[in-house]
Amino acid sequence: MGSIPTTPLRVLIVGGSYAGLSAALNLQDLCTGKPPRCGPKPVEGQETPIPSQQFDIDITIIDERDGFFHLIGTPLALADHSYAAKTWINYTDLPAVRDSSNINILQGTVKHVDQVLKTAKYVTSTTKETKTVEYDYLIAAAGLKRVWPVVPQALTKKGWLLEAGKHTDEGTKGRYGVLVVGGGAVGIEMAAELKLVRPELNVTLVHSREKLLSSEPLPDDVKEKTLELLREGGVEVLTGLRVKKTEEVKDEQQKTFYRVTFEDGKTMLADQVSFAISRPVPATEFLGEEVKDDEGYVKIQPSLAFPEGSPNNFDHFAAGDLVKWSGIKRCGGAMHMGYFAANNVYQRIIGSRTGKTPEFLQLDEIPPMIGLAVGKNAVSYWPQSGMSYGEDVMKLFFGDDLGFTICWDHLGLGNGKGPV
Ligand SMILES: Cc1cc2nc3c(=O)[nH]c(=O)nc-3n(C[C@H](O)[C@H](O)[C@H](O)COP(=O)(O)OP(=O)(O)OC[C@H]3O[C@@H](n4cnc5c(N)ncnc54)[C@H](O)[C@@H]3O)c2cc1C
Structure with a gap:
């Protein structure tokens, strides 16, 4: 195992929430020789496989917001001031991002992606300047646009609290x-x-x-x-x-x-x-029509790569709520896809450096499943186990804070420390 000395590869991720952060952090793990944090859990008595090759990598995340927002917590945040403050963590206070030398965050709205030139134009959230970023690989993880009060419309923590x-x-x-x-x-x-x-x-x-x-x-x-x-x-x-x-x-x-x-x-x-009735719209205005369906969802392949026939499609992946795929849109699904996209970009990097055929992880069909918080109880439906409900289901699916610590730990956002 060793690092191949070359210029750093540039990966651009649009959207820094569940799918985008999962993609960034798992990709960083893989490129620095660590088992990906959202990958298969270690099995007792078996050695955990570690990534065979390391690469210099520059990951840029562009997000409109100035921090990670725990969207699942919105219903409680709108009822409880102190919980609202907990749900939005500025990227500068998010240890996994703040302390990483591979991950850079820019605050802005991506407006256009040129898949041929591999450039993205974005407008900065503060000064409203238009800037261009070049990339080698892109992961679109911008989710769905939803209206108030379903999601915050503010782009800063300060604005959200107001x-x-x-x-x-x-x-x-x-x-x-x-x-x-x-x-x-x-x-x-x-x-x-x-x-x-x-x-x-x-x-x-x-x-x-x-x-x-x-x-x-x-x-x-x-x-x-x-x-x-x-x-x-x-x-x-x-x-x-x-x-x-x-x-x-x-x-x-x-x-x-x-x-x-x-x-x-x-x-x-x-x-x-x-x-709480509006129909959400995929946040994919920045992508070409040929990669989207009539409603704006990205028509991914099972590898999460952009559809056949679109330029450089295997250098472009999409993950999370904005993809056209089976299943109810869920945060667990978004984090899982983020990990798959990271793995598949890593495979593409290996392929580009060694000529090896990429071993892509392929997304299976996702059956309907849900975990729903209903006050102190939760109802869940999983195809294998059917319906469960009660306070123990609430604990299992959401912990004590509407899933905040569960997501935080799954993504390793605190570098081993819990949320503050
Ligand atoms: C109120 C509510 C409650 C929910 N409860 C649950 C639940 O209990 N369990 C569950 O599993 N799921 C739940 N969900 C669904 C879950 O939140 C989504 O599946 C999940 O957020 C998808 O993650 P994502 O990263 O794909 O997108 P998002 O979380 O939507 O993140 C997208 C990110 O992209 C950024 N962005 C968007 N456009 C651009 C652009 N052009 N340029 C730059 N950045 C951009 C946004 O600012 C955002 O940070 C709930 C959703 C809502 C709205």
Whole structure:
């Protein structure tokens, strides 16, 4: 084993969240002779294989945000100020990135990728200058665009704390309560977390279909158990009902509240109406049309490489929510794909330096699976084991902090230390 002395290879990663950080950190492991952190776990009595070749590598991550945001934690962060502060860690405070000599972070929005020239143009978040980066390999990991309050719109931690704080304060005034619109996974978690943190509030969830999670390919018993646990947790759930209009009203002290009219003519008052219904859009505007499907998802091959026929396609990979692949979009899937993309870039590097045919990891079809936090309980559905639910499932899937420590440890973000 040894390092082949050459100019460092340049890998550009667009998006520095679950998929992007997984790609960067696993690639760094491989290129520095360490077993990849998200790779197969060591088996007792067997030697863990270590990467056979080391390479000088410069990994650049470009992200619009100034830090890693634990997106899964949003529903709790919008109900709890102190948790909100924990969910966003500036990259300059993230040990695995801050202390790495291989990984460089730039804050900006990637606008265009030229697959032939292997250059990317991005606009810096602070000065709004357009800059160009050259690369040898690219991994697109920019996820999905989602609207407020499903995800932060702020690009800085400071801005996130302001928007989240305002939202929490508005929702917890405690006069009329909160209406969450949309009984998909996000709406369910938003309503359940709020009721868990502030049990004295009236929290109502309204969903237009008869069953919750209606657009997810999950068995009915999962949907029914979720409804039961939500109601058990004190959330009032209205199904088969649509919101017709929402009007802003001022009381005699000029404080704002909302009058909501449903399609059946009934009305309710709420201190806050949170919409969790918009359709997310892949953040792939910077890629050519030929690599995307009609909705904008990247048409990856099982190796996560860009589709056949697009320029330099085996130097371009995509990982995480923005890919067109089977399965429910999940953070575990995003981190797993990040590891596969890292491995396959590493294989391409070996191939380019030695002429060896790359041994790509290939993504299998992903069946529907989910872990859903419903207040103090969680519901999970895994094809092998079917449905499970309860407080022990919550502990297993989310720990004590809605999955923050689990993701942190899986990605090794603290270089051996836990989150602060
Ligand atoms: C409210 C909510 C709750 C969820 N709960 C769960 C859960 O309980 N369990 C679960 O498994 N999954 C859950 N998910 C899904 C999970 O969060 C996603 O599957 C996961 O975030 C995908 O990771 P990603 O890295 O692909 O994309 P993202 O996490 O979306 O990250 C994309 C990154 O790319 C950056 N970016 C975007 N465009 C550009 C650009 N043009 N230039 C530069 N940077 C860019 C963004 O700033 C962001 O940092 C939840 C999602 C939401 C919204």
